[in-house]
Each structure stands twice: as structure tokens, then as C-alpha cells.
Amino acid sequence: MHTNGTSWRLQCTINGQPIDTEVEQDETLLFFLRDRLGLTGTKGSCLEGECGSCTVIVDGQAVNSCLVLCPQMQGRTVETIEGLANGDKLHVLQEKFLASGAAQCGYCTPGLIMAAKALLDENPNPSEQQFFEGMEGNICRCTGYAAICEAIRSAAREWK
Amino acid sequence: MFFQPRHVDEALEIRGRMGSDVTPLGGGTDIVVTINKTSMRPKHFLDLTHLPDYTHVVRDNGNWVLSAGATFSQLGKLPMKALAAAAMTVGGAAIRNTGTIAGNLGTASPAGDGCVALMAIDAEVELTHATRGRRTIPIHEYFTGFRRTALLADELITGVRLRTDWRTAWYKIGKRGSINISLVCAAFGMSPEGGVRMAYGCVAPIVMRTRLAEEIIEKDGLTDAAIEAAAQSVMKEVAPIDDHRASANYRRAMCGVLARRLLRELRIKNTG
Ligand SMILES: Cc1cc2nc3c(=O)[nH]c(=O)nc-3n(C[C@H](O)[C@H](O)[C@H](O)COP(=O)(O)OP(=O)(O)OC[C@H]3O[C@@H](n4cnc5c(N)ncnc54)[C@H](O)[C@@H]3O)c2cc1C
Numbered sequence: 001m002h003t004n005g006t007s008w009r010l011q012c013t014i015n016g017q018p019i020d021t022e023v024e025q026d027e028t029l030l031f032f033l034r035d036r037l038g039l040t041g042t043k044g045s046c047l048e049g050e051c052g053s054c055t056v057i058v059d060g061q062a063v064n065s066c067l068v069l070c071p072q073m074q075g076r077t078v079e080t081i082e083g084l085a086n087g088d089k090l091h092v093l094q095e096k097f098l099a100s101g102a103a104q105c106g107y108c109t110p111g112l113i114m115a116a117k118a119l120l121d122e123n124p125n126p127s128e129q130q131f132f133e134g135m136e137g138n139i140c141r142c143t144g145y146a147a148i149c150e151a152i153r154s155a156a157r158e159w160k
Numbered sequence: 161m162f163f164q165p166r167h168v169d170e171a172l173e174i175r176g177r178m179g180s181d182v183t184p185l186g187g188g189t190d191i192v193v194t195i196n197k198t199s200m201r202p203k204h205f206l207d208l209t210h211l212p213d214y215t216h217v218v219r220d221n222g223n224w225v226l227s228a229g230a231t232f233s234q235l236g237k238l239p240m241k242a243l244a245a246a247a248m249t250v251g252g253a254a255i256r257n258t259g260t261i262a263g264n265l266g267t268a269s270p271a272g273d274g275c276v277a278l279m280a281i282d283a284e285v286e287l288t289h290a291t292r293g294r295r296t297i298p299i300h301e302y303f304t305g306f307r308r309t310a311l312l313a314d315e316l317i318t319g320v321r322l323r324t325d326w327r328t329a330w331y332k333i334g335k336r337g338s339i340n341i342s343l344v345c346a347a348f349g350m351s352p353e354g355g356v357r358m359a360y361g362c363v364a365p366i367v368m369r370t371r372l373a374e375e376i377i378e379k380d381g382l383t384d385a386a387i388e389a390a391a392q393s394v395m396k397e398v399a400p401i402d403d404h405r406a407s408a409n410y411r412r413a414m415c416g417v418l419a420r421r422l423l424r425e426l427r428i429k430n431t432g
Contacts, residue, residue: 003162025162026201028192047196049189049255050339061233061257067192068258069185071162072209115253136338137252 015083041081052138055111062118081110100151104142124159176290187258228262242328246277279359280347306365
């Protein structure tokens with residue numbers, strides 16, 4: 001498959017919805033989600049893979065959406081923070097972040113929750129080491145992490 | 161143009177025809193950072209991530225064969241200590257899920273942790289051309305200069321072969337525990353036949369081996385005296401620079417420390 005000029009016909013699934021639209025070949029998934037689909041829950045900050053605020057899940061794995069080019073998502077399944085709640089019913093990670101007061105400014109929260117979801121989907125009972133490895137790519141500059149870890153741990157206890 | 165071949169022959173044909181006009185794209189963790197941060201825009205992309213088996217890691221006759229697109233997350237699970245440990249120090253989980261071994265070799269940074277680990281086990285790199293076919297070269301012949309390699313502009317990296325029976329050790333000195341670019345890193349390996357490899361990153365324009373130190377250990381074994389002589393030799397052989405991450409003097413001193421530490425580790429431990 002290849003582009004027509006620099007324009008690519010992207011077919012993929014985002015939060016369960018089929019997507020079929022034209023994208024530019026060097027457009028990143030982050031700005032496609034935010035600017036074209038209005039899914040502004042996914043944040044951009046460092047744009048170099050260091051902060052984790054743009055984390056989404058692609059085919060079950062945590063990925064930095066700022067470092068993915070849209071055509072690479074051909075045929076892939078993307079989950080963003082907007083896909084977690086079921087109607088008004090929040091996802092257990094969202095509930096626990098609220099209950100633990102794990103957000104302050106909140107900018108890193110969607111990325112943290114998506115990284116945590118990928119971690120717990122793969123392994124609902126991670127060791128300290130595995131927990132650290134799964135979450136080390138996500139930075140929070142407000143809270144000091146204790147409440148965040150508590151929220152993820154308590155979500156893990158109820159993981160289904 | 162953005163090409164997304166579904167078969168390796170098609171990928172090789174496009175690369176063979178377009179050469180350096182087309183940019184192979186793996187996980188994008190180097191390329192897309194450059195796109196985000198500079199005005200550089202590749203005109204043509206060759207997306208390899210949809211090739212069948214691009215991420216495969218298989219055993220073959222006592223070797224491991226990594227497909228070019230094996231990710232750091234995959235390498236982190238291999239029973240080869242230096243390579244697995246090096247892979248787990250790269251970025252965070254999201255970077256490890258996408259960053260590939262071929263991308264590390266393609267960028268060929270002197271700080272390439274995967275490159276350093278591969279140097280310690282005499283890995284072989286498979287470079288393939290559409291019609292000339294595949295050539296396999298030893299990793300120490302792959303790096304030819306600062307970010308220059310033996311990969312020709314019309315070839316693709318298609319795989320890496322590793323032996324499984326080496327003892328290895330790894331250590332990376334960085335400034336923090338996560339998302340941590342090396343100030344100095346080292347990977348050492350010992351073959352069952354007694355061959356010794358001592359590879360360092362961030363201490364020269366290319367990832368390098370300290371061959372005089374290797375010879376000392378190969379000749380005298382892992383005695384205290386030989387380890388100290390090797391450490392002294394390492395500090396003479398490396399050629400680090402001062403930069404924003406660390407001074408040359410600090411790096412040189414740490415090379416000696418890592419030599420002692422990793423050689424002792426190889427002496428104690430028998431596996432991995
Ligand atoms: C936040 C962050 C942290 C990082 N930390 C580390 C670290 O600790 N250690 C480290 O070593 N690196 C690190 N990196 C750098 C990067 O992740 C690695 O170099 C990675 O291996 C690149 O792989 P990729 O598949 O993403 O490469 P890409 O960006 O897709 O490609 C990199 C280069 O390789 C070429 N290439 C890719 N595949 C092939 C192929 N099959 N044949 C020929 N050429 C090819 C590309 O054309 C390009 O020139 C980090 C990057 C980020 C963003």
C-alpha cells in the first residue's frame with residue numbers, strides 16, 4: 001500500500017469506532033486524535049517520548065501517540081482515555097484516581113491511566129519491579145506519585 | 161510518498177530502487193522525534209511495521225534470530241542478560257513497545273544501548289538487498305564512523321543473529337532511573353571458548369570494544385591482577401568527550417570502574 005501524493009487513506013478502529021479518512025503521511029497520531037477527531041483527552045507535552053502524557057493503547061500495548069505516524073495505524077485498534085468510561089459509568093481506574101485524589105493539575109492523568117490500563121491488562125498482579133517498568137515512562141510534576149500508585153494498586157485489586 | 165509494504169520482497173524492491181531517497185521507518189522513536197523537533201521531513205517513508213514476521217524472535221540451532229523489528233520489550237524477555245538488561249533501560253514501556261533493534265542499529269548512536277549489548281556477544285547483522293541477496297556481517301564491522309555504518313543505502317537491516325551460550329554482564333550509568341540516556345554504558349561477554357568482549361557506549365564516536373583489555377583477560381583469565389590491568393588498559397583505550405551530560409574525565413574513570421565491576425560479575429556468575 002502507498003499514499004496518493006502525501007495523503008494516506010487511513011482505516012483503523014478508535015475507541016471501537018471504525019475510522020476511514022484521509023491523513024497526511026507525516027501527521028502524528030497525537031494531533032490526529034486531538035485536532036481532527038476532537039479527542040483532546042490525550043495530551044501532548046514533550047513530543048519526544050519522555051513525559052508519557054500522550055500515551056494511548058494500540059493493539060493492547062501502551063504507545064506514545066506523539067511518536068506514531070498516522071499511516072502506521074492502518075488496520076490497528078486504538079484506545080484513548082475517551083473510550084474507557086461506559087456511558088456515565090467510569091472505568092475502575094478513573095474511579096480510583098478520583099477516590100485517591102491522584103490528580104492535581106490533571107494534565108498527565110489520561111496518559112497515566114492508559115499506561116496503567118495497558119500494564120494491568122497484561123498483568124493484573126504486577127510485582128514492584130513490573131509496576132515500575134510499566135509506569136516509568138509517565139511523569140507527573142504535581143503530585144509526587146504516592147496517590148497515583150495507590151489508585152493503580154487499588155484498581156488492580158478489582159481488575160477484571 | 162508513504163509506502164507500507166505487506167511483503168518483505170516489496171520492501172526490498174522499493175529500497176533497492178529508491179535508495180537513500182526513502183527513509184525506512186520502524187518504531188519511529190528516533191525519526192518522529194526528529195520530525196517533531198526540527199524542520200526535517202523525510203520525503204518518502206518505507207514503513208516496515210506491517211511486514212509479516214517483522215517482530216519475530218526465534219531459536220535456530222543454538223542461535224537466537226531476531227527479526228529487524230524485534231522491540232525492546234521483546235528483547236527484555238530474552239535469557240541473555242546484557243541484551244535483556246540493556247533493552248529494559250531504554251525509555252519507558254511505551255518506547256520499549258515500539259523501538260526496534262534495527263532502529264537502534266540504523267541510528268547507530270554511540271549511546272545506542274542495544275548496539276553496545278550486541279557488541280558484547282559478537283552478534284551478526286543481516287543486511288539484505290533486493291537482487292544481491294543477504295549478507296551477514298559481524299557487529300564490530302558494522303559501525304564505521306560517527307553514525308555511519310556498513311548498511312548500504314539500497315539495503316535493509318533484516319535481522320540479527322546471536323549465540324545463546326555466552327555469559328554476559330551489563331551496566332548503564334545515567335542520571336536517573338527512568339528514560340535514561342547513558343553517560344557511559346558497558347556490556348561484557350565471555351564465549352564458552354574463553355573469548356572476551358568488552359564493549360562500551362558513549363566513550364568514542366562509535367560504540368567500541370577495548371581490545372587490549374580483552375586480550376589481557378583472554379591471556380591471564382579473571383584474576384585480580386588481570387582485572388586491574390584490564391581496567392587500567394580500558395581507561396587508556398577509550399576516547400570520551402566532555403559534553404552536557406558528563407565530562408570526559410568522569411566517563412574515563414567510570415570505564416575503569418565498570419571494567420572491574422563487570423569482570424568480577426562474570427567471574428562470580430556462571431549463567432546468563
Ligand atoms: C524517550 C526516549 C528514550 C530513549 N532512550 C534510549 C535509550 O535509553 N537507549 C537507546 O539506545 N536509545 C534510546 N532511544 C532511542 C530509540 O528509541 C532507539 O534508538 C530505537 O532503537 C530506535 O528504534 P525505532 O524502531 O524506533 O527506529 P526509527 O526511528 O524507526 O528508525 C531509526 C533509524 O533506523 C533506520 N531503520 C529502522 N529500521 C531499519 C531497517 N530495518 N533497515 C534499515 N534502516 C532502518 C531508520 O531509517 C532511521 O534512520 C530513546 C528514544 C526516546 C524517544
